[in-house]
Structures are given as C-alpha cells and as structure tokens.
Amino acid sequence: MNDVIETILNHRSIRHFENKALTEEQIKTIVTCAQAAATSSFIQAYSIIGVKDPVKKKKLAELAGNQEYVEKNGHFFVFCADLYRHSLIEEKENKNLEASLESTEKFMVALIDTALAAQNAVIAAESLGLGICYIGGIRNNLEEVKNILNIPDRVIPLFGLAIGYPAKITDQKPRLPFEHVYHEDEYEPNREIYLQQLDEYNEIIANYYLQRTDGVRKDRWTEQMAAMLEKQNRMYMKDFIQKNKLDLR
Template structure:
C-alpha cells in the first residue's frame, strides 16, 4: 500500500479544530488541487467561496443547522455548482441562438464537477496534516445562504467544507462491505440483503464503541428512519428558480 492509498483509507471527518489559522497560500494550494480534478468536457462548472470572516461563518453556521464547527473552523469552503460562466460564454459567442445551460444534464455536470473538485481538495488538505468535514446542511436554508454569499443565477451551494488542524482523533467509521458496492460485469442485486445484514452487525458494534453502549441502531434502520422523514424538499423549486433543470 502506498502513502496516497493509506491516506485515502484513513479518512475520517473532523468536527473539532485547533485555534490555528491557515495561510492564504494553504487555501490556494488546496483549491488548486481541486482544480486539477477531472471535469466533464473541461467545462469546470463550479466555484469555491472561502469564508474566513467570523460574522459570516456564524451566519452560515446558523443556516446550516447550528453546526458549531462551521463557526469554529479557520476556513469554511462553500463549493458551488456554477453554470453562469457557461451562460456568459454562450451568449458571447452564440448571440440570439437558443442555448441549454439550464438543462438537467448541465445541472448534473455542474454538481458532479463540484464534488470531484472538492474531494481532490479534501485529500490535498489531509496530506498537509489538516482535517475536513463536509457540510450538506448548507442546503437547509439554501435561499438564505445563497443571498448571504451573493451567488448569481445558475449558481448554487452544493455543500460546505470545514478545514483546519484537527483537535480530535475519531475512530474510523466502517464502510459497507465491498461486496455490496463492487459489481463485476453487471449489477448483482442478489447479495445486497446478505451484505446489508452483515453491515448492520458491524455498525451496531461501531456505535456501541463510539457511544459507550448508548446506541447500537443497525445501519439499515438508521437509513429507514432517514428516508421516512422529508428532507430539504425545497431544493427542486429553489433550483428551478435559479435557472437549473429548466430543459
């Protein structure tokens, strides 16, 4: 196993950070690593907003479900799907012609581009001795977050990312057995139930260790509970209002 694979396999989310600032150069290097990620047709349909101002982080923390680490981390990166540059390019070079920057396909492309770049950035940060945690809660009150950050039409915050020096060493969270996610030469649904049952036992043991015996809910039950509750049902209308998925 080489150092890169070891780093990837050792990933854990960090939610407690030391009171130690990051330099501008560190942030720019991390984002540069993100920019080196693959991008569909080289469209690079994302933007990153680096938030360091305490008041702004405090507001974003509140909008993200009062997650304290959004405020306490030295840098909060907001990764945005961004089709606004493509729209400007299309109108510049194809004036008066119908274009499709707001298509559902381009929404997918921009969202995937943002995710690929962010994961590159996450690994770069971890290679520098930093820790990260993704914040999907930025979508809890996404219209307010978008206004606060001043993002234009055809841009939306996909997720946030806290970055800083770790002040904790959480144990690794087990992933699904590889047999549940790796299929050879076609999708094999026959093993899913058996592998989920196996993973339920693994996660129950993990939760007992992590909580000192206070919790041991199986993974499948946690997922059932999650899906039984509506979550961010405002996203479809918000995206349409921003010009996404209109074609």
C-alpha cells in the same frame, strides 16, 4: 501501499478544530488541487467561495443547523455548481446556449464537476495533516446562503467544507462491505444476497457504536437510513433549482 492511498484510507470526518487559521499558501494549494480534478468536456462548472468573515461564518453555522464547526475551523469553503460564467460565454460569443445551460444534463455535469473538485481538495488537505468535514446543512436554506454570499443565478451552493487542524480525532465508521459495493460485469440483483449483506453490515455498525459509546448506542445501519429517509428533508430543492435557471428541461 503508498502515501496517497494511506491518506485516502485514513479519512474520517473532523468536527473539532484548533483555533488556528489556514495560511494563504495552504488555501491556494487546496484550491489549486481542486482545480486539477477531472472536468467533463473542460467545462469547469464550479466555483469555490472561501468564507473568512466571522459574521458570515456564524450565520452559515446557524443555517446549517447550529453546527459549531462551520464557524470554528481553519477555513470554510463553499463549493458551488456554477454555470453563470457559461451564460456570460453565451453573451460574449453571441450564441444561444439557453437550452443547453438549462438542461438536466448540464446540471448533472455541474454537480459532478463540483464533487470531483471537492474530493481533490479533501485529499490535498488531509495530505497536509489537516482535517475536514463536509457540510450538507447549508442546503437547509439556500436562498439565505445565496444572499449572504452574493451568489448570482445559475450558481447553486451544494455543500460546505470545513478544514482545519484537528483538535480531536474520531474513529472511522466502517463502510459497506466491498462485495456489497463492487459488481463485476453486471449488477448483482439477488435480493437474498443483498439482505444477507445488509444483516452482516448492521452487526458491524451496531458493534462500532457499542464500542464507541460504551454501550449507550447500538444503532443498525438500515435503521439509521430508514429513519433518515422517512423524513422529507429539503423538499423545496426542485423549485429552488428551477427558480435559479438550472435543470428546467
């Protein structure tokens, strides 16, 4: 096993960081590694906003559900799906690109490009001995996030990424079994096999929580997912995306 694979397999979310800022060199390295990710048809449909202003970080932390580690970290990045520059290309090259820019396909391309870039950034950061935590909570109020960060139309802040020096290392949560995730030649639709695998995973997760909390918690994974999915969360998203001239067709 090489160092890259060990770094990937050692991943866990870090929510407590030392009061130590990343250097400019570290920031540039992380962003440059993000840019090295694959991009569909070379479209590069994303932007990354680094947030240093303590007032803005505090406000973003509040919007994200009062998550302290959004405010207190080595550096906070906001990853955005970005087709704004492509609308400028429309003007520069005197072409009518509106139908394409407002298509679901290009919207999906922008989402995928952004996610690929972010994961490259994560691996780079963790290889430097830093810790990370993805922050989906910034989508709680995207209008306000756009105002704070002065974001134009055709740009959607997708998630934040808190990076810094870990002050506390947490345990890794066991992932779904390999057999439940990997299908060969065709999708395995057998309902009984799926239910059995979920039962086995529930036991693994319940034991994980029992050990981590000294018997206080024994959550099952399917129980967690059902409770989360039962809540209608961020249901404004479709209207917001359409309002910002993305995914209309």
